[in-house]
Amino acid sequence: MKFTMSKIFLDDPNLGDLEKKYLAKAIDTNFVSVVGPFVPEFEEKFARYIGSKGAVAVQSGTTALHIALYELGIRAGGEVIVPALTFIATINPILYVGAKPVIVDVDSETWNIDPEEVKKAITENTKAIIPVHLYGNPCDMDEIMKIAKKYNLYVIEDATESLGATYREKQTGTLGDFGCFSFNGNKLITTGGGGMIVTDDEKRAEHIKFLVNQARDNSRGYYHPEMGFNYRMTNIEAALGLAQLERIDKFLEKKRNFRKIYQKVLDELPYIRFQQEYDNASGSWWLTCVKIDKNNIDIDKLRLKLKEKGIPSRKIFMPAGEMPYLRKFSKSCANAYRIYEKGICLPSSSLNSVDTIEKIGMILKELLGK
Numbered sequence: 001m002k003f004t005m006s007k008i009f010l011d012d013p014n015l016g017d018l019e020k021k022y023l024a025k026a027i028d029t030n031f032v033s034v035v036g037p038f039v040p041e042f043e044e045k046f047a048r049y050i051g052s053k054g055a056v057a058v059q060s061g062t063t064a065l066h067i068a069l070y071e072l073g074i075r076a077g078g079e080v081i082v083p084a085l086t087f088i089a090t091i092n093p094i095l096y097v098g099a100k101p102v103i104v105d106v107d108s109e110t111w112n113i114d115p116e117e118v119k120k121a122i123t124e125n126t127k128a129i130i131p132v133h134l135y136g137n138p139c140d141m142d143e144i145m146k147i148a149k150k151y152n153l154y155v156i157e158d159a160t161e162s163l164g165a166t167y168r169e170k171q172t173g174t175l176g177d178f179g180c181f182s183f184n185g186n187k188l189i190t191t192g193g194g195g196m197i198v199t200d201d202e203k204r205a206e207h208i209k210f211l212v213n214q215a216r217d218n219s220r221g222y223y224h225p226e227m228g229f230n231y232r233m234t235n236i237e238a239a240l241g242l243a244q245l246e247r248i249d250k251f252l253e254k255k256r257n258f259r260k261i262y263q264k265v266l267d268e269l270p271y272i273r274f275q276q277e278y279d280n281a282s283g284s285w286w287l288t289c290v291k292i293d294k295n296n297i298d299i300d301k302l303r304l305k306l307k308e309k310g311i312p313s314r315k316i317f318m319p320a321g322e323m324p325y326l327r328k329f330s331k332s333c334a335n336a337y338r339i340y341e342k343g344i345c346l347p348s349s350s351l352n353s354v355d356t357i358e359k360i361g362m363i364l365k366e367l368l369g370k
């Protein structure tokens with residue numbers, strides 16, 4: 001099959017005149033660093049969009065996760081349950097605070113942390129669960145919150161990939177104690193690099209604002225009553241964030257539609273498995289990914305063939321237990337391995353057109369055969 005296609009975007013940011021306008025404002029007013037009006041405005045508007053009482057803008061999704069664990073007092077001796085299938089940044093912050101990650105398997109159909117595996121991993125030292133709404137697919141939050149309540153555990157949602165996804169009509173990131181977001185360049189909206197931590201606990205939100213500003217007590221000059229961090233977002237980043245937030249609904253609509261198109265084209269292949277949604281969940285589909293459940297499929301070779309046709313793709317995250325320094329923390333994770341070996345992330349940037357996505361689906365279908 002021969003198609004002519006314009007450049008295809010995997011997960012590239014969608015930036016335009018509005019972003020330029022806000023950025024110019026930041027520069028014109030000379031507020032380029034952490035002081036400036038756009039940071040609190042972005043926090044406020046993001047909190048409103050998400051439906052949380054408090055939001056603190058930080059430097060990245062990783063710092064959001066770190067500060068959440070730190071704020072909750074999770075330290076050496078504590079254990080935190082995480083899924084095997086995630087970006088490494090979900091797990092490293094647990095080590096930063098000196099606690100122990102407990103890496104468990106995911107569900108084979110949703111690709112998200114399996115609540116049954118969470119139950120099995122609980123010990124007297126367990127302090128928290130970090131469910132990751134992988135690629136924009138909400139986790140089984142009813143079950144996770146039930147477990148957390150029963151065992152008195154904190155829930156820190158890694159919503160870095162799921163901005164806009166909902167569960168029981170609530171935004172992911174607002175269901176647990178904390179929600180952590182990333183505005184890295186490849187995410188639904190970007191601030192270049194940045195993140196946000198949200199919570200309904202306004203006291204904790206205030207304390208986090210203080211912690212990320214070197215725990216500085218401004219009323220006494222350079223006085224720091226406790227150890228803090230320099231994790232603040234800059235005014236330049238918040239300028240981008242405000243522009244992107246105004247356009248978020250369009251981005252979401254496009255991504256959700258792209259998944260539908262891929263499904264329409266590929267669903268008749270019996271071995272193609274899209275991530276399944278739980279009841280009451282609505283994914284944002286930051287990336288549309290599929291598992292090609294065929295024993296003889298070689299994902300690396302398939303990706304090369306797609307590349308030859310100008311189609312970029314992405315590998316699925318390597319199960320965390322593969323990392324030498326994490327091996328000792330991992331349970332056996334057969335589902336995560338199968339998804340890693342047979343899965344692929346398809347072009348999902350909102351810069352693509354519907355037509356392009358349809359053609360990518362048809363080329364993939366032709367490459368895979370019956």
Ligand SMILES: Cc1ncc(COP(=O)(O)O)c(C=O)c1O
Nearest residue numbers: 060061062087089090160182184
């Ligand atoms: C699942 C997951 N967790 C955490 C992060 C960390 O976010 P950041 O890159 O903004 O630090 C990312 C994104 O990069 C991610 O995909």
